[in-house]
Amino acid sequence: MDNTTYIALSRIDALSRALDVTANNLANANVDGFKASKELFSQYLVKQKDAQGVPGSKEESFSQDQATYQDHLQGELRQTGNMTDFAINNEGYFAVRTTQGVRLTRNGQFHRRMDGTIVDGSGNPLLDTNGRNLVIQPQEDILSVASDGTISTQDGAIGSIGLVTVDNVNTLVPEGSYLLRPTTQTHPVANREIRQGMLESSNVNTVAETTRLIEIQREHDLIFQLVQTESTRRTNAIDKIATDPSS
Template identity: 75%
Template structure:
């Protein structure tokens, strides 16, 4: 296999990953709290030797997939009318307790279990400012959630929703479509702003992602055609050599 084919294959490998990310973004355009995933890739040069095995040959550019990161731009906040729906305006993440440990999320669609525990859609308890499960007394009814996260019922304040963040958002590891695993210590946000009866929509721009998917597919097809053309050229050369009469 020659250098042209290797270069095209390196590009196809990156494009395959980019297509997977774009398809996943589009699939989660309506997932509350979902953040768009982006691909970080670059070209790297390989310095070739000349025909005598010495340095000074040409440089060849290959494409490599360096990392995947999330676009943390806030999604649109929309009214739902459900008192247990919460949206974060600004920085911060809700903390929920999963079977794998504490995870962070911007998805604020919560529910009250029969025992009064406030949980997300997967049954993970929402945590307060002290890292404890938030439990609403079964006989109480939620009246309001203040912007600072204070939950009040007809009997007064019962708990305060905790909002945390990390120093470097790029250290958060995505788990599923709405949970994030912190790999560095978390700390409370300096200023909380929680909106009751609202949810944060996905920040996916469907039109932009659909356009990107078409561009990726076109680039993929061009590189695949290049590989096929190069393969045909090499095979024709081999056939010509093997069919020519020896001197």
């Protein structure tokens, strides 16, 4: 296998990763709070064999899949009218308690269990500013949330929704479609702004992602065709040498 094929295969490998990432973005385009992933590729140069030190020697460019990162740009806020739907405007994350520990999320679609605990769609309790489960007594049926996260019922203020963040959002590790695992210390958000009765949509641009998917597929097919053509050429050359050693 010559270097042309190796270069092509390195690009196919990178495109396969890009295809997976783009397809996952489209699959979660309707998940509230979902953050699109982006691929980070680079090119690395390799000198041709025996070309070192030769003036004008050529270098070959290989594709390298370096990393995948999340785009934490805020999604569009939309009105729902549900009193346990909360959207964060600007920075910060809701903290929820899971069986694996505390996780962060921008998905503010919560509901109240029979015991009054505010939980997300997977049953994970929403935490207050002190890291405790937020509980609203069943007899308290009037719920309002101020922009700073203070929760009030007909009996007055009962607590405050906790909003936290990290110094570097790129250290957050995605788990599932909307949870994030912090790998560094979290800290409270200074300027809290919560909108009750609203949700943050995913930040996936479906038109751009669909176009990207088509572009990746076309490039993948073209390069794969190149690899097949090169393989056929080499096979024919070997067959010719085998049948006619004098050629």
